Amino acid sequence: MLxxxxxxxxxxxxxxxLVTGKAGPPFPRPRRLRLPVPASLGLLPFRTVDLVLLAEILLAWFLFDTGLLQLMxxxxxxxxxxxxVKRLDEPFLWFAAAVSSLPVLLRGRWPLAAWRLAILGSLLATPITGVLLNQVFSPAQTITYLLIVYSVAARCEREITLGVLTVSVLGFTATTTYNTQLILMSVILLxxxxxxGYNVRIRRLASSRLAEEEQRSKRALAAQATLEERARIARELHDVVAHHMSVIAIQAEAVPLQAAGDARRLEEGLGEIRALSLAAMTEMRRVLGVLRDGDGRTDTAPQPGLGRLEELVGTARSAGLTVRLKLGGNLTGLPTAVSLSAYRIAQESLSNAMRHAPGSTVSVKITRSGAELHLQVANDAGRPSPTEPGHVGHGLIGMRERVSMLGGSLWAGPVGSGFAITAILPIMENA
Incomplete structure (x- = not known):
């Protein structure tokens, strides 16, 4: 068995x-090896000229013509x-020259088939070349055979190349037993x-794998960028929707109670709800602008920042919160990312107070200290909330993501009967 x-x-x-092996697909050729056909020759069936194929055709013709001339x-x-004593008919000479040179035309597309044809041609041409040239292989046939062996090694697996090389050496040794120096020279050339050819194959495979890895890396980076963009959009949408919808829900609940049948007060309350709805839609359009088509129809309005903090506080107060705002330091000229993140953190903190502690007193303190922006939002217990105890949404997750992107720190948790959020945002000019 063994x-x-x-x-x-x-x-x-x-x-x-000899039988079952197959060559690998040809490696792509550089574009510079293909020349476009001039428009004046547009009637030709091809639009480009393959310089490699043209060179092989010229080489095959040269080898054929040289071999035929040598035999004659x-x-x-x-x-x-x-x-x-007897002259061989010219068709025999033409046949010997053809089988010794034309297989070179096949080596680019079918190297193994070209080698098998060269082996068969050598056997058929031996009676002619052996008599006229006193040697098995003519010079043209030697050049053809070496080129085909090179192509086989460049396109086939190592095991097939080893088989081709071994068969070639054994075959040449069996037909040239009288000249040891010639055999040694032939083995070295083969x-x-x-x-x-094997070295070319290894380098081409390495280059191909490297190109595939680069493409894979580009696709991975593109996918990562897409995921990051989706996360950013989801975070922005959550901040916008959560805040405005909380205010609208509270207003819709409070307005009928405050109006108490007064049509004017009811109309004013509904007007506030409409204004809040329009503001929410405006911000949502701004966020979703990046998802629109590529024809330039995107909303280029600036993102909100600390300059709109008073407006944010006013909206929270209209929803029933008592908000105390304290600002310290120079808050003008902050980087856009820092100003936007501070605004969104304050917005989400106020939204959480509306949902979990309606009617509470909220303290908002924002100060600038050197290269850092300190933000603290704290609220008391307020009235009992219908929100389920222990309910965790995406608001705190979004806050931590914003702070993490800027390299800052955030702390959030209960303080007494209330809740507090503290964030420290580094102020970097490239943020």
């Missing part, structure tokens, strides 16, 4: 080389010297051609 497996393993390269010349020399 002997059989060993023999099969040894025979596999030869079987693949050598036959005339042997006839004049009386070393041969090995060099195979090694050059």
């Amino acid at each position: 002997l059989r497996d060993g023999l099969l393993r040894l025979a596999r390269p030869f079987v693949q080389a 010349t050598q036959q005339e020399i042997l006839l004049r010297a009386g070393l041969v 090995a060099v051609a195979a090694l050059l």
Whole structure:
């Protein structure tokens, strides 16, 4: 059993080389090796000229013409010297020259098929070249064979290349037993051609893998950027919707009670709800502008910042909160990201107070200390809230994400009967 497996393993390269093996797909060629056909020649069936294929056609023709001329010349020399008594018909000479050169045309697309055809052609042409040239391989045939071995090594697996090289060496040794130096030279040339092709294959595979890795990295970075953008949009939408919807819900509940049948007060309350709804829609359009088409129809209005803090506090007060605002330091000229994050944190804190502690007293303190912006929002217990105890939404998560992006810190938790949020945001000019 082990002997059989060993023999099969040894025979596999030869079987693949001679029968079952297949070459890999051709590697893409640089664009500079393709020349466009001029418009004046537009009737041609092709639009570009493959310079590699053109070179192979010219090489095959040169090898064929050279080999045929050598055979004809050598036959005339042997006839004049009386070393041969019968002239070979020209079709035989043409056949020997063709099988010795034309397989080079196949090596670019089908290198293994070209090698098998070259092996078969060598066997068929040996009676002619052996008589006229006194050697198995003509110079044209040698060049063709070395080029094909190179192509096989550049396109095939290592095991197939080993089988091709071994068969070539054994075949040449079996037909050239009288010249050890010639055999050694042939083995060296075959090995060099195979090694050059194998080296080219390794470099091309490495380049291909590197290109694939670069594409994979680009796709991963694009996907990561998409996820980050989706998270940013979701965070902005949550802040906008949570705040405005909380205020609208509270207003819708309080307005009928405050109006007590007074149509004028009811109308004023509904007007406030409408204004809040329009403000929410405006901010949502601003956030969703990045999702619109690429025709330039996007909302370019600036994002809110600390300059709109008084408006935010006024909205919270209209929802029943008692808000005490205290500002310290120079809050003008802050980087956009810092100002926006501070505004959103204050907005979400007030929204949480509306939902969890309606009617509470909220203290908002924002101060600038050197290269840091300190923000603290604290509220007392307020009235009992219908929100389920222990309910955790996305507001605190969004706050922590904002602070983390700026490299700051945030603390949030109960203080006495109320709740407090403290954030420290570094002020960086590139933020």
